[in-house]
Amino acid sequence: MKTKTKKSELRKELKDRFIKNTTKSPLSEEEFKMYVTQVYALDDFRTKIKNQRRAVVVNSYIKYDEQFPEIQRLRRIENSSEGTKLKIAKLIKEALVRELNIRFEAAGVETRVDIKNVENYVNDIAQQQYDADIFAQFYEVAEADRIKDIEKYMEANLPVYDWCKDVKGLGTKLAAKLLSGIGDIRRFPNPASLWSYCGVGDAEKSTRKTGQQLSHSPKMRSTLYNLQESFIKAGSQYRVVYDKRKERTLTTHPEWHNLVPCPVKNVGKDAPKTDENGNVTWANKHPKHAHVDACRVMIKRFLAELFVAWYQSLGIEPPAKPYGVEIQGHHEDPMIVPYVGKRHLVEFTVTEDE
Numbered sequence: 001m002k003t004k005t006k007k008s009e010l011r012k013e014l015k016d017r018f019i020k021n022t023t024k025s026p027l028s029e030e031e032f033k034m035y036v037t038q039v040y041a042l043d044d045f046r047t048k049i050k051n052q053r054r055a056v057v058v059n060s061y062i063k064y065d066e067q068f069p070e071i072q073r074l075r076r077i078e079n080s081s082e083g084t085k086l087k088i089a090k091l092i093k094e095a096l097v098r099e100l101n102i103r104f105e106a107a108g109v110e111t112r113v114d115i116k117n118v119e120n121y122v123n124d125i126a127q128q129q130y131d132a133d134i135f136a137q138f139y140e141v142a143e144a145d146r147i148k149d150i151e152k153y154m155e156a157n158l159p160v161y162d163w164c165k166d167v168k169g170l171g172t173k174l175a176a177k178l179l180s181g182i183g184d185i186r187r188f189p190n191p192a193s194l195w196s197y198c199g200v201g202d203a204e205k206s207t208r209k210t211g212q213q214l215s216h217s218p219k220m221r222s223t224l225y226n227l228q229e230s231f232i233k234a235g236s237q238y239r240v241v242y243d244k245r246k247e248r249t250l251t252t253h254p255e256w257h258n259l260v261p262c263p264v265k266n267v268g269k270d271a272p273k274t275d276e277n278g279n280v281t282w283a284n285k286h287p288k289h290a291h292v293d294a295c296r297v298m299i300k301r302f303l304a305e306l307f308v309a310w311y312q313s314l315g316i317e318p319p320a321k322p323y324g325v326e327i328q329g330h331h332e333d334p335m336i337v338p339y340v341g342k343r344h345l346v347e348f349t350v351t352e353d354e
Contacts, residue, residue, distance in 0.1 A: 007131040014134075014141045027153040035146050035153075036180045039173060042143040049136045054126040058092065061103075061122075065095035093118055150176045159313035160185075160306070163339050167302075169234035174227055178306075181220045185310040190320035191300075194307050198224055200299050228295040231302075237336045241301045245294040256289040301336070309339035 027035065062068050074088050093115055100113045100121060113121055130136050151172050154161035164175040188194040195201035199221035231238050249256050304322045311318040 007137065010132070010134060010137045011141055014138055018138075019141065019145050024149065026156065027149055029157075032150065032153045032157075032176075033180045035150050036176045039143055039146050039150065040177065042139050042146070043173075046136060046139045046143070049133060049139070050126065050130055053129045053133070054122065057122055057126045057129065058096065061099040062092060062095040065099055067091055067095050071095065096122060147172055147176075154179065160310040160339075163306075163309040163313060163337065166337050167236060167238070169230040169232075169236035169238075170227065171230075174223070174230060177223045178220075178227065181217060181223055185307065185314075186316075188307065191304040191307045191322045194303050195300055198299075198303060200224060200296055200303070224299050227302075228299050231298060232295075238298050238302050240336070242294045242298040245297045246290050249290050249293060253290070253293075256293065305335050305337060308335065309337075312339045 062071065071088060071091050074091070078085065078088065096118050097113050097115060100118065104111050104113070154172075154176060158179055161175060161179065164170050164179070170178075182188075182194070182197075185194075188197065192201060197216055197220065199216035199218070201216070230236070232242060308318045
């Protein structure tokens with residue numbers, strides 16, 4: 001509680017000193033884009049400070065351990081077969097457990113640390129130091145202030161932002177990065193051109209080739225990667241498209257569901273396992289190829305609906321429909337998150353044409 005109180009007092013002092021009495025005018029379009037860039041730069045700074053604090057905490061404990069010389073030696077040959085990162089991480093955890101337990105015992109505290117929870121203790125200590133760091137809190141205050149200004153600009157100048165707020169997993173920061181990256185939707189005559197610009201259209205054209213200029217925006221592709229992960233974790237309305245696509249490819253492309261090893265994070269207990277005969281078995285259906293394919297379909301559906309909602313928010317009829325609907329004659333589903341002024345969510349289904 002003392003750390004939280006100190007943190008809140010520090011942030012209040014910084015706000016009073018640098019933000020409270022400043023006079024602000026509405027942002028221009030260029031200032032809006034600049035502020036979005038600054039928010040992500042501040043985010044990076046804060047992450048670096050957190051990582052530095054954690055590294056300082058770890059080194060301050062393990063330097064007294066008997067295994068510290070060995071850890072230092074392996075760190076110097078980290079990329080060799082002997083000094084693997086997993087081996088170094090294991091030695092560091094064991095050293096932390098020993099040193100923390102020695103400190104607790106010397107202080108007469110009954111708490112004991114083991115391999116499973118040592119990371120939590122280290123992160124708590126690092127967080128306390130981060131909360132007391134005036135530079136870290138300044139970055140947080142500055143970022144929060146920038147986000148407020150960004151949100152005011154979007155509410156005043158980008159009516160489509162009202163639609164974005166109804167999409168689960170699409171927060172203010174991601175929405176700002178997405179909308180500022182696209183700019184004016186009227187420069188895209190159809191959803192396919194928007195897909196191509198964002199790097200989720202033709203896979204062949206979106207691939208880097210030596211000596212050739214990219215046909216898409218790498219920044220937009222990076223933004224959409226963050227967005228797809230956010231959709232999955234937040235249980236977005238568009239998650240149904242992802243689940244439906246994976247269910248379909250399980251039948252149409254079963255080879256996509258048998259990639260080993262699985263590079264996707266957070267698979268947990270459903271990760272591929274080896275049975276007593278040495279055969280790899282899958283309790284989940286979440287390997288890389290099927291995941292990437294389902295994400296691409298989900299993001300394309302989202303961008304197609306963003307295209308429609310953005311034009312409608314400007315009072316303009318969308319000039320074109322997706323290629324599959326307009327050219328190939330696929331069935332057109334209702335929008336998952338419709339734009340109808342003050343919207344309400346409606347029931348929807350995803351067909352096999354998706």
